[in-house]
Amino acid sequence: MESQISTPQMQFAQRLSPTRRGARLARRLAAHQLEAWGIPHGSDLSDAAAHITAELAANAVTHGHVPGRDFELRLLYAESARTLRIEVSDARGDRVPRLCPPDTEAESGRGLRLVEAAAVAWGVTERRIGKTVWAELRAPGGGPWL
Template sequence: MTAAPQPHRPLRTATAAPVRDASRTIRVPWRAASVAQVRRAVVEDLAGRDVPATVVDEAEIVASELVSNAIRHARPLSDGMLRVHWKVKGGVVEVEVTDGGSDSTPRPAPRTVWAPSGRGLRIVRSLAHEWGVTEDRTGSTVWASLGGPSRRRSH
């Protein structure tokens, strides 16, 4: 006796839809080589989501500038690291870098034609819809919001 032929059913494969709203945190050593590591991690993560390429590019630049500034002007966290956190929510990408703080509050340097450095936060300010600094007893966090209206703004 032969079995009756079964109707053809396509195989179901598990595919993950891109994660649109999510966050990621990494900790990196407080050293210059970490800038490239952070840049790669941010780009790879955001490129795997429905984030527009221009916002991915802006997030790459902002993350690079914030990590560079933390290494140049601040102290590491108590474990010798920096904390880099980014999230995507409602089409907005927020990037933040937490360090061990410094003797001054981060702010854009005055515009100078001949200065070899000091443009980092001016670049961040030009790309971000909003940016800011939060400080507490353990350090400071510099954050920037890209790709839409800020989630931090209170109305």
């Protein structure tokens, strides 16, 4: 899918340890930053962003971990497009996420389906080292975020 975001007006970036704790912290930081930008905690946009951040961070920790390398969370908001972009980058470019047919017996493997359902677009971008998995959410009409 192609990205819809233009030049962002607001940005946030944080490197985190590639641990379960780092993944949990990514979700909390995303919710906190969105609150600071005026997106109320508990709103549909905040909740969707938190879930997507949690899934992408968990995947980075589980499948993208390289010893000695952190993962990065980036949030970007483009007011003109009313689009919030969530990016999670890790050092494993050889493990590109793909949607797989659902396995009703499996205990995992549904996370990207949740990302696909919640986001207006998502994809993977190669980097010099590793990859960035991104998802975009559209802010509802009616106010800055509401």
